[in-house]
Amino acid sequence: MSVRITARRSRGAAGIALAAALAASLVACGSGGAATGSGGTLKWASSYFPTHWDPVVGGSGAQFRELALTYASLTRTDEQGNAVPDLAQSWDYNAAGDQVTFHLRPGLKFSDGEPVDGAAVKAAIERAKTQKNSALFGDLTSIKSVTANGLDAVVQLTQVDYQIPQLLGERVLQIASPKAAADPQKLDQNPVGAGPFTLTQLIPGTKAVLKKNPDYWDAKDIHIDSVELTSAPDVSTVVSGLQTGVYNFADLDPSQADAAKKAGLDVFVQPGFNADNISLNVNKAPFDNDKVVDAVRYAVNRQEFVDKLTFGYGSVTDQPFPEGYVAYDPQSKNRYPYDPAKSRQLLAEAGYQPGAIKLDLVIPKADPAAEIVQSQLAAVGITVNIKIDKNWATPFFAKDLTFSLYGTTGRDSALQTLTAHFGPNGPLNLSSPYEPAGFEDAVAKVRQTPIDSPDYASVLQAATRAGLQSKALVFTYSEPNLIAKNKSISALPKNPAHIDWTGVTISGS
Numbered sequence: 001m002s003v004r005i006t007a008r009r010s011r012g013a014a015g016i017a018l019a020a021a022l023a024a025s026l027v028a029c030g031s032g033g034a035a036t037g038s039g040g041t042l043k044w045a046s047s048y049f050p051t052h053w054d055p056v057v058g059g060s061g062a063q064f065r066e067l068a069l070t071y072a073s074l075t076r077t078d079e080q081g082n083a084v085p086d087l088a089q090s091w092d093y094n095a096a097g098d099q100v101t102f103h104l105r106p107g108l109k110f111s112d113g114e115p116v117d118g119a120a121v122k123a124a125i126e127r128a129k130t131q132k133n134s135a136l137f138g139d140l141t142s143i144k145s146v147t148a149n150g151l152d153a154v155v156q157l158t159q160v161d162y163q164i165p166q167l168l169g170e171r172v173l174q175i176a177s178p179k180a181a182a183d184p185q186k187l188d189q190n191p192v193g194a195g196p197f198t199l200t201q202l203i204p205g206t207k208a209v210l211k212k213n214p215d216y217w218d219a220k221d222i223h224i225d226s227v228e229l230t231s232a233p234d235v236s237t238v239v240s241g242l243q244t245g246v247y248n249f250a251d252l253d254p255s256q257a258d259a260a261k262k263a264g265l266d267v268f269v270q271p272g273f274n275a276d277n278i279s280l281n282v283n284k285a286p287f288d289n290d291k292v293v294d295a296v297r298y299a300v301n302r303q304e305f306v307d308k309l310t311f312g313y314g315s316v317t318d319q320p321f322p323e324g325y326v327a328y329d330p331q332s333k334n335r336y337p338y339d340p341a342k343s344r345q346l347l348a349e350a351g352y353q354p355g356a357i358k359l360d361l362v363i364p365k366a367d368p369a370a371e372i373v374q375s376q377l378a379a380v381g382i383t384v385n386i387k388i389d390k391n392w393a394t395p396f397f398a399k400d401l402t403f404s405l406y407g408t409t410g411r412d413s414a415l416q417t418l419t420a421h422f423g424p425n426g427p428l429n430l431s432s433p434y435e436p437a438g439f440e441d442a443v444a445k446v447r448q449t450p451i452d453s454p455d456y457a458s459v460l461q462a463a464t465r466a467g468l469q470s471k472a473l474v475f476t477y478s479e480p481n482l483i484a485k486n487k488s489i490s491a492l493p494k495n496p497a498h499i500d501w502t503g504v505t506i507s508g509s
Contacts, residue, residue, distance in 0.1 A: 040506030042227045042489070045238055045250035049205060049231035054181075054188040055174035056127055056134045062409050064171050065499045069210055069227060070111075071174035071193030072217070074102050074121065074153075075165050077412050077495050081326075082451075083165040087116055087175065087194065087217065088153075097160035097448065102168075104151040105217050110177035111198040118148030123178040125155070125168075131184060138427055139172045139416060142447070161447040166413035170498060196222045196501060206231050223505045238484070239263055248486035248506070254311040260484040269313065270481040271496040273410025273417065275320045276305070278373060278474040279430040284402045286357050287431075291350035293471040297336035298343040299380045304372055305477040314479035319468060320408060320417050322478060326457050327414035329464040336474075343380040354381030359403045361385065364392035369405055369476070399432050406430075409497060414460060415446045422467035431472035442466040 046066060052058040055067050074091075075083040088102040108116035125146050128136040142161040147154040155164060167173075180192035191199055196219070197210035210227040213219065232238050235253040239260050242250060252260060252267065260267045278296065286292045302316035318335065321328040347357070359377075361384050363370050374384040384403075395401050406428055411417045420426045423443070424433040442463040449459045481497065488507045493500040 039223070039225045040488075040508075042224050042249055042501075042506065043245075043247045044227060044229045045232040045241055045247040046229060047232050047235065047251055047253070049229065050208075051205070052188050053191040053199075053202070054184055055176060055191075055193075056131050056136055056181075056184070057188060058135065064174065066229060067174055067191070068170050068195060068499070069197045069229070069501075070191040070195045070199055071176065072195045073168065073170045073174050075169045076500075077169055077498055079494050079496075081412070081496055083169055083412070086169070087121075091165055093162065097162060097450075098157045100155050100157070100164050102153045102155065104153070106151060108194055108217055109215055110180070110192055110194045111213060111215070112177050112180055112192045114177045114179045116175070116194050117151055118153040120175060120178050121153035122146040122148045123181065124173060124175040127181055127184075128173065133184075136172055138420075138425060139167065139411075141425075142167075159444070159447060162450045163413045163415050163447060166451065167411070167416055169412045171412050172416075197227055218502065221502045223503070224501060239265070242484055242486060245486075248489055250484050252482040252484045254309070254313050254479060254482060256484075257311060257313065257482055264487075265484045266487055266489075267482065267484050268491075270483055270492070270499070271322075271494060272481045273321060273325075273478075273497050274407065274480070275317055275410070275478045276369060276405065276407040276476050277320075277421075278476060279396075279401075279404045279406050279428075280472050280474070281399065281402045282431040282434055282471045283399075286350075286352070286359075287402065287471070289350050290471065291346045292352070292357070294336070295343040295346040295350070295380065296377065296382075297474050298339040298346065299376050299382070300336075300373075300474055300476060301338045301376055302476050303338075304376070305369060308372060309368060310477065310479045313482060314477050316476075317478045318475050319464060320410065320421055320475060321414065321464070325414075327417070327460050327464050329461040329468065331461075332465050332468045335468070340376075340380050347381055352381070355383055357381070358383045358385065360387045362387045362389050362392060362395070362401050362404050364388070364390060367405065373405070396430065397427060399430055401430060404430060412497075415443065415463065418463055418467045419443060421473060422470045429470075429472055431470075434470075434472060436466060436469035436471075438469070439463070439466045 048062045050063045050066050055071055058067055072087050074086060074088040076086040078084045087104055089105045091100055091102045093100050104117060125143060128134050129140050142157050142159060144156045144158045176187055177192040180187050189202060189204060196213055196216045198213045199210050201209040208229040212222055212225050235256055238250045239256050241247045242265055243263050257267050280287045282288055306314045306316055319328055361370055370386045374386060377384050396404055421428045422435055422439055424435045445459050446463045449456050490505045492504055493502060
């Protein structure tokens with residue numbers, strides 16, 4: 001029997017769990033239906049202004065939220081974290097679970113007039129898998145091939161994988177016009193998609209001006225006429241810019257939250273999957289010694305990161321998921337509690353006297369988290385030298401570093417988050433090709449389990465548990481996405497990690 005998903009898809013175990021976790025979050029505007037007010041300009045100050053506007057190059061970092069102004073995807077994420085229709089109005093699996101067919105909405109077109117059809121989906125996936133500078137090829141290893149059949153895109157898989165609708169959403173497959181994508185270099189600074197807005201002006205790295213796309217499939221629920229996206233010059237200037245009306249919407253550093261509240265601005269927490277970690281390379285000394293790895297684990301005081309870096313908005317974490325989310329494994333909670341005495345004992349058992357281990361902590365820019373790591377490890381006898389390398393990404397992703405820090409925004413597919421961190425080819429696994437024993441089998445079982453199966457949560461948590469056996473990462477803290485806005489902008493849907501403009505209005509325009 002095939003599995004069919006439509007707009008009326010049931011929540012499933014994943015949705016129920018995430019809904020419980022996010023119940024205390026913002027009250028959202030309803031998506032769809034009539035909305036009061038219309039027009040107006042969104043003036044968005046961003047600390048992560050896109051370097052690349054080609055979604056294949058931009059990858060799935062925080063910039064996907066801004067690229068989503070111009071690009072749409074096959075699916076998107078609802079408030080419970082489920083995949084729901086976007087360009088695809090429905091999808092269904094074959095009985096074996098190794099093929100999924102996406103059925104696109106009829107009559108859609110990209111902003112250059114090209115049709116949004118199965119051929120466009122095929123081109124987007126193939127480009128993401130093969131373009132030399134693609135940041136997405138590692139996310140698409142389950143896809144063998146794609147066949148276009150009119151408005152249908154038939155995705156053949158290398159294995160049973162029920163995660164594909166979650167995966168091919170806004171973070172991993174924003175779809176560009178195939179005609180425009182034939183020149184990827186041009187597309188990179190001139191985005192052509194089928195999203196809610198179209199670009200009219202771009203000053204690279206500084207400012208983008210966009211207007212509402214009347215051909216967007218849900219244009220009736222987009223009530224903003226235009227967008228001015230500006231790169232925020234400095235976090236300390238954002239609040240004053242919001243007060244004076246230079247901006248009316250901005251992502252906010254936790255250090256500025258109190259000032260924004262005192263200024264009478266709306267400050268709200270957008271649920272997310274952000275998690276920071278200390279990355280170790282177990283293929284290099286001294287982390288090829290398990291006792292040294294465990295010593296680092298016990299030396300970490302996660303609460304200090306929260307207290308000093310998040311201004312009350314963060315929380316400790318020892319996993320890449322927030323507590324209460326469907327993939328969070330309660331059995332693994334606090335497995336390595338803060339215990340500096342035990343850390344020193346393990347180092348002694350490994351044959352290291354205090355001060356014998358000297359490490360370079362390589363990071364891309366100055367980061368107070370690095371100073372906390374330096375201080376905490378010094379307390380157990382490990383000397384850390386902080387080294388800033390602006391080209392840090394090259395040695396990190398080449399797995400040449402021994403010791404570093406990394407923060408992730410997660411993925412819409414929880415399994416993809418796990419494989420990115422713990423898999424043998426995971427981009428966030430500094431110890432590749434190392435992976436913890438049993439991880440591959442646990443991952444395969446998740447792929448083979450439909451997301452709305454009653455067993456899904458327990459199977460997924462077992463995969464998290466297997467991944468957390470990894471010696472390559474020590475998770476420290478998480479913080480939500482903080483946003484400040486002028487009160488003229490209505491509440492946003494609270495879709496985790498996403499910024500969704502559906503139903504949002506700007507009053508007094």
